[in-house]
Amino acid sequence: MPGNSFGHSFRITTWGESHGKALGVVVDGVPAGLTLSEADVQKDLDRRRPGQSEVSTPRSESDSVEILSGVLDGVTTGMPVSMLVWNKNAKSSAYDYIKDIPRPGHADQSYSERYGIRDHRGGGRSSGRETIGRVAGGAVARKLLSMAGIEVFAHVIELGGVKARSLSFDEIRSNVDSNVVRCADPGAAEKMLEQVNAARLEGDSIGGVVEIIATGVPAGLGEPVFGKLDADIAGAMMGIGAVKGVEIGAGFECSGMKGSQMNDPYVLDDGQVTPATNHAGGITGGISTGMPVICRIAVKPTPSISKTQQSVDTASMKEIDVEIHGRHDPTIPPRMVPVAESMMALVLVDHMIGSGLIGPASLLK
Template sequence: MGNTIGKMFSVTSFGSSHGKAVGAVIDGCPANLELSPEDIQKELDKRKPGTSGVTTPRKEEDKVQILSGIFEGKTDGTPITGIVYNNNQHSKDYSMFKNTPRPSHGDYGWMSKYGNYDYNGGGRGSGRITIGHVIAGAIAKKLLKTKNIEIVSQVVQIGDIMAHSNDFDTVKENVEKNSVRCGDLEAAKAMEELILAKKQEGDSIGGIVETVAVGVPAGLGEPVFERLDGDLARILMNINAVKGVEIGFGFDVATSSASEINDEYYIEDNEIYTSTNSSGGIIGGISNGMPIISRIAVKPTPSISKCQKTVNLEKMEAKEISIQGRHDPCICPRATIVAQSSVAIVLADHMIRSGYIHPSNLEI
């Protein structure tokens, strides 16, 4: 239960960190979308571990195989299964978590609820399960591109260091040029230094990832319970380690007056526009044609080597742990592609639901 999202473009995630494989089954992608494993691989490469000092040293190739849903290089309207086999498991690093839950990781909750919990690598609570999001997101993004919708995500804050670049094309170019995946190259350097300093201390650090989607038509979203902002918040909040979601001005609305942030209308060439975008492209739960802007607050990686207090559940006694093994000193850089994929999944679903994309055949 709880592993499927989306109504017409639906994604079912499967697998665990140290099991055989992870991946996703994507149902509802219309036929005739050109799709190759390379389309998905280039997205997965942005998420894969071991690529720089700011990510976990776990070395995984994360090579995707497509098991179904493609015929002669195009989708055929049947479920698409993307799978990545796990190769670099170090299960010995995790045996102690069987009885000793890591502070602020999922171990204790999973153990208490299910009893039978694959604690190796955090099992299904591992960041590795977001490979399924990225596989589905790569397909969603290709589908959206046929309607000229593009999405970019960047790290906009690590600790108290903030990025100051929000031009879509600049951000798109710059995120590929630094390991933090920040659109502001100067801020990226300071962010990288801060992450490496935290890693050196045996600690980790949190941050904020922003996602902007451009070219989204007006009219996506179905109030009351399937508002576009509601669906975005749901998928983004379901990403591990996310503790907050904002759309547009987000929590800053609390300190604003309406006269400062209302998006005023104007007419140009007989079309209606707003002069600002405090609403992040969604008003009344429905897209208004402006860029869709969302942000997620990502907590510091819970597994750290600094000494922390926990308990031994078997002996029912206090214990101290220093977590070894391979962990991201900051989750944000790799979460950028997960956030982007999640936004793409919701937009693809709503584009089909609103009739902008034919549900069974892209050529109609």
Template sequence: MNTFGRAFRLTTFGESHGPAVGAVVDGCPAGLEICEGDIQAELDRRRPGQGAVTSKRSEPDRVEILSGVFEGKTTGMPVAMLVRNVDVDSSSYEPIKDLLRPGHADYGYLAKYGFRDYRGGGRSSGRETVGRVMGGAIAKKLLSRAGIGVYAHTVSIHDVKAGEVTLEDVIKNPYTNRVRCADLSAVRAMEDAIMRAKQEGDSVGGIVEVIATGVPAGLGSPVFGKLDADLAGALMGIGAVKGVEIGLGFRSAELRGSEMNDEFYVDGEVKTRTNRAGGILGGISTGMPIVCRVAVKPTPSISIPQRTINVKEMKDAIIEVKGRHDPSIVPRIVPVVEAMVALVLADHMVLSGKMGPRL
């Protein structure tokens, strides 16, 4: 499947080392003001080549809107977008094309299709997320019309954890540093953790939190189509993500009901005194901020020798992955996490009838 969503749909296409990657958004209401600059701003947060803590692959990631926008507004037709791959170098993959890279999707692709694009993993590469970010940019612009904001930030890298932060910190501070952390006092230690791993030919993972504000109560369904289930599926659909929690998540298993429950009160509208459920109860939004966290694994491409097999000769082998890779994918996954949450919320807003065929 290369299409995501039911009413607000995103299709992505292209490979890491092919000529281009792109996306098509269908179901966006007509009349939304959008331009390449809106999409470019999100792509710039995701693109590689932004310093020592990211891959040295230097891609400008310049977006071209091919259809679905006229005189600065969406027409209601599919919005097609393209980003051309510029800095492609597949030479480092030739020597290991028959070796399965530990931690990668190589064997899964081979088992399913009997064939794979070994140049950077093809569709399994993190470069596929360019299309998600483009689609997410349109979703975020649409949601902003309804007063909904989606903000993600790094809360840990390896064993370095950020401290308590405010929503204002989450909205502003990740734009000011390379690790996308809202706690500015933790930035240096996070950078150091990434650089130590890089110098040792290794990599590190971390945790990213995302907060959606202004989401109205009533989105989602009580059985199938639960909002939290759709969010979990969307976030788990990001290649490097190995875990998702909503609200207190796994911490809730350690609590009593009296500690976990969010008590209600009225302040012009129904609210809860706490938000341990993360803004969703029974699969339906409560009107409180939606809070999710994702566990991001260490980048699997490392230069430390690892044991594997040569699938052509079907025998044991040693692999050392060369090339340009992120010592930590955490900073660059922040806008991707925002994009996936925005896509889910936009889909549910359109499904609910809160966003019609035109604005």
């Protein structure tokens, strides 16, 4: 498979490069009858947009979306929804000096090995700008999910070694966008920003952890062997550039727990059998339990740093030292938040449509 499409019943195909003319997405499987406007999509793209703060690249892009197909008089027709965002502030000449030099930590050499050619202008397809298509498609998925009572939200819980305290869902919803690092804990957010600025002064970068939460997910989503809900979520999250680890629920902590600590006991809640705790993160046996789905992703430091690093000039085949110039994020997790939310939404809506829980009839009532 070419690897540019994601999903089954609800499928997105993203296209475009960091310094190409435009980027976008084709969303197939959108049920007919959904009220959809460019404003619905733009609000999520605005959260992903560069140039918003000191923790973001200074590249200035409006990332204004245009819906090209699949919508008539503000309502989806059941046909593919195609969306486009023009690149307007690309400065490709800033990358000419590394045309033959693979940047450490980037996909430059991997792409060369795979395709025999690479787009050196900002990383081309491997750039974080590719996620524009994911967020645009995720905005459609998010609107469908909201009609089914499902909400997806994310926040930064660790950055540069600074960890946020545990918060309620209401606190997370209320505070996550109140600061530039998108951490719902104000005290931790201040310390995180200090770490970002310290790394920037050193010509370095920092990584962190983003937590993604989905509430209102009904029990019964997912397949028992292949197509498990948690496996699909893990694959979706690992498919985001810079993500190097994924955990569901207790995650890696479960390796140090006893069964009596990890198991979620069952209770009767209004006549329904319900887990009393949620160490499983809302998924057991690959199938949703009706509890909130909770996932965390480990995001590596931005590989583009101004510190001297070792590489190879592939034109002369000599080892050299290289410093990366240009406009780059000093840390990725804050801008990863809307991307991770979108990938969670895409997985959930795919399962909801595949299970018959979302369809034209449910929208046209």
